[in-house]
Amino acid sequence: MPNLFHPPIFSQWRDDFTAAIAGVLVSVPQSMAYGIILGGVMGNAWGGVGVLSALYGSVLVGLLTALFGGCPMMVTGPRASTSLVLATLVGQLLRSRALTGLVDPAPTALALASVAVCLAGMMQIVFAVLRLGRLSRFIPYPVITGFLNGSALLILASLVWSATGVPKQSSVAALLWHLDEIRPATLALSLTTAAVILAAPRLFKRAPAPLVGLVSGCLGYYGLAALGFGPAAGSTVPPLPDHGAVRLVIGQVGGLLAGSDAAELWTLLLPAALSIAALATLDTLLSASAIDALTLRRSNGTRELLALGLANAVAGLFTMMPGSGGMARTMAVLKGGGRTAAAVLLTALLTLAVTIVLAPLISYLPQAVMAGLLLTVGLGLVDAWPLDLARRLIRTRGGQAAARFDLFEVLVVVAAAVLINLPAAVAVGALVSLLSFASRMARTPIRRCYRASGLAARLSGDTERQVFLRHHGHRIAVIEIEGALFFGTVSEVEARVDELIAEGVSHLVLDLKRVSSIDTTGARALERLNAKLARVDGFLALGYLEQERRSRRGDGFGDDDRRRQSNSRRLWLELDLPGTLAKLGSDRLLPDIDQAVAVCERHLAQTLATQADEVPAAGTMPILHGIGRDGLRQLRPYVTRHVFRTGETIFHQGAAPDSVYLIALGRADVVIDLPRTDRKLRVQTLVPGTVFGEMAVIDPKPRSANIVATAPTRCWRLAAEDWHRLQVEQPDLAFRLIGNVAMIFAERLRAANTLLVELEA
Template sequence: MTNPFKFDFSNLKGDFIGGLTAGIVALPLALAFGDQTALGAMSGLYGAIAIAILAALFGGTNTQVSGPTAPMTVVSASVIASAMLEVGVTDAYEAIGLILATFFIAGAIQVFFGIIKLGRFIKYIPYPVVSGFMSGIGVIIIITQIFPLLGYDASQDVELVTGKLPIAEEQILEGIIKEEAQDGVLKGVMDGTVIQETNARFSAVTAEDIETRAGKLAQRQSKGTVGVFQLLTRPFSFPGGINWLNLLLGIGTVMIIYGFKRITKAVPSSLVALVVLTLVAVFFVEPGAVPVIGAVDGGLPQIRLSFFAALFDLGNLGIILNFGATLAALGAIDSLLTSVVADNITKTKHDPNQELIGQGIGNMGAAFIGGLPGAGATLRTVINIESGGKTKISGIVAGVFLLAVLLGLSGVVSYIPKAVLAGILLTVGIGIIDYKGLRHLRSVPIGDAAVMLVVLGLTVFVGLLEAVAVGMVMATLLFMKKSADIVESEARGESLTEFSQEKPWADEGDLIKRLGDRVYIKHLDGPLFFGFVSSFQAIMRQLPNLEVLVIRMREVPYIDQSGLYALEDAILDLQKRNVAVVFTGMNDQIRDMLERINLIPGLVDTEYVFKDFKTCRSWLSERLEEGNLDQVSDRQQDMPAKIGDNIDEA
């Protein structure tokens, strides 16, 4: 593992600018993610500060900028809601011990993952699972922002709240009985005295108390995906259901975020929207006309140690471990995928196990100050790299900047309209959906498409951990079936070896000897699938300088969606290096897949796809003798990369 305390000061200016830029981007997102949960906007900022600094200090990816992310926030909101239900309260801070204990355990589990070197297994998560999961997160965020954009407050919906009154009474009575049990009042069978005391305490509960709890129950229902569908018509069914001024602020936020990017990307558009529309609300909107964040605690966050008591409560251990494992697994996947993105941009190699330890320590630290857990954030990491960040100092700078904002501007946060945060989250949800994967649903193998759709549906309507678990099982079964089919048809399907000096096949003769280092022939000897993608990408990165790469696919029986996209990325990278790419010997299934997603002829023209190596060998000899090989790479570079379109990342 890497040394977390080894600093590189050779790029101090670039790291400062990169970290500062990433911190500016993180500010509105942290507040928006916090406001998505019952802990409030400041919990997102607290988490962003702790995780950014600690994960950068102890992590294994030099350019990673961490903090609350969309997937982690969705799960955190579910953890908070479940903890409140378990304790029987409607105020999140009444269940803060159980909530923070869960967040702390999630970080501890991530540290454990790193210690037992579980990070190396991230490469075995297939693309359809990741795609369906991320798209499902995007859909959840979009759905749950409908009511905040409309300004609909379920707690003010009299008809809805009235329907919750019996449940509220029942919960209050259960809470009283539970308190008495904890205080030792209930011993064995309840006698008349205890019943009288319980009745006396329940009689002291006012109608206002019951109505307040019923309002919070209604509000909690309106924050869930299923609840939004159940209450979708409510904003239109009673007077004042839609706050049109609130809706205009939300729409204005979305327009500024997308429109300002067309003007300049030097300043984060989400920050521009946050500042501009908050000023509009302060100076031009009557106080109370739109919901705002409201009063927040200023100065340094409170250190919370009381959650340790919840760790030793055996009655709560089940929910802590269940949700803690969910957050830990999700955070590990989220962070390591971002690390892979950073590696691809910087051409470096992260330490996955050290990264898990860093993320775990960051989440444990966030729990101590009441912050949301998080993970490596793709958008912030990419912005850090593009702005000059190269070492872990950049991630620390991002966290220190947010800390400075907390100390100096926390009073301003109370004036931010919730509609603005909803608009920011709406664009995050739209950006996180994997449009490329959805666009190719009809083109990829039906099994991959089914996995993606099932994971997406389970993510939205059931749960995140369940979605990933089911997706992994489905992908594994599909791969096992495909492998069995290959064996039955007597096709070769052994594992591909790591990059090494290629041994010529019999039909290649002395071609390599004659052509020297101008042409490289790469033999692929098995299925190009999700488990091999990482190794394949490493092979492509290690290729020496050359003029043309011949990829022999005679022994490749099958390619899945992960393999398709890995092949696409490799070709795009090689063409940037002026390397021409040609294929030989691919079977009908593989060629059909490449044509369906327009890799052929979108990136590699059909004239460079040879049925057998004999034809390719003649073509190579002819081109080399005539000196026309440069024309091939130039022509390939001019081809439109129609399947390489990038999508915005959240």
């Protein structure tokens, strides 16, 4: 079923329409900027074709994914990575032998590149059918960072000519021989536009930053033109072609793909298609995960990938740019008030209206202003983490091998992107990932997982901790990890922790005694685990990881100092270099498991409403308030002690009210049988010092609930006949007990009133 029926289409159309306008204001400038990248490769006269291809691509891909995708609130469209791959492919095709004889090879190159887009869509469909999208989680963080930084450098390099006004040369380095041709007005306009876009979020809270930058840049350009400096500020975007230029490509290139130069063409098309498919899939799945966290919904990654593959395949047939999920467009819709998938659909439809109605105005956009917009896109892709890692490695004189390898991965992928092309960077990144995985591959990292309740028997002489762990230890889990904690194994640890949290665990101890290394992806996973546990008022402790108090430069260690080479110190450095330890805090680093569990116990005790399972003094029990030692001696002959096993029912719902109970040790749940069903509802947990069944001394009606022991429980029981005997033989004591029961009822009534007030408020 299409997404628009879940919830019904236009069920909140006012909010969705407003959100769609916000989405268009962000999506259209972005799509135009990516179209300029494509048009720039084809030649200045074809810049309008690239813009039109990008705008129509955002419309088509946005419509199909909104209707049939698995992440209803995701807004799709052209992205920087796939746009660069497509532009690189067009440039390669223009230089190919198959197109050298053509008078104007640009349209044919675009048609051939669109075949790669179509193939990429088909590959995405195969990815979805084979459930290959899950492989994206095995891409290490340094490879992703390297690709993003490589893409950023390529975008910035492509802007050199339009931002400076210098005629395009064979390479960026050639600018050094043409510095005298730089147009200061053009460069100033580009930089000013970029600065306005970067500053806009702080100055204009509601207006989209790209729109503010475009308007400001256009005002500046035409202001210069009015003063007679128009030529110095550069030219405008070439006029858009007729909308019919977006047409079916098969008839245009079918002969070339089957001709004598077919092998050369397919050698270019297939790697590019695979790169576009892989990058679009990665972008989409990562965005879907982020959107799920924002909307508190669970998307269907397979369905989203199927819809995206279909959309890109159709887009490729009509020379449109490929699309994928992105956070900038989606955040604009969400912040604009979007509530249903209709907001995403309206974003695509409004983009179509803008493309058709306002297309003539696009040719009035200055190229220097568009260069400024693209400059912010390139800067937005930069991930500064490798620079921070390099700085930390220099400060620590080389650091650990894992950190050095992470930095090496980043540099290799960036070098492949800049020196060869983006498809090569994708291939190199995949190869580096495989080599890294093979070099660190080990068996499952989870050696053993157990609850802290099993440690109670080891705490001889510490009664309080024994009692606490017996009855609350199930909320503290210990996971022993062995081998390397890296990008190939962290997903299993995270999945196990998710299961534990679902089972009621809120406090986690990771035993790192047998861990050989932790890479950056593993360090980031520890940060995510800490955040997950914090959401359930929990705590993450790391065992066998002492805080390093000596200099990280190695000062103070002799060549034979074993501490310098210890596993604890090595893990500490591997977590400190990415900044993970600073985010977790030093209070979570413990030298052994016993101390780590003890820290979790203290934290858990603070979050509980009562100190669990302590044996309260008689004077602190509400039912025995004011009785005194003499009163207890008088009461003793009338009560009997009973012990109940875990899971044993103390009394059943509907049973005759024959006695009153007082919990001395243990824990029990109040469970109600729901009428006309087999279901049961737990409404309360009873702890030591609690009296229950006291209605038996007042109301002869049947019991209203079941009482089930959830731990070994010891109770004192006052039978109905003994109560009547106590009233006759010890009337003062009986009167005191009745007064205490009345006080208990009064406290419960007061609590109920408070709850009602809070609910009404």
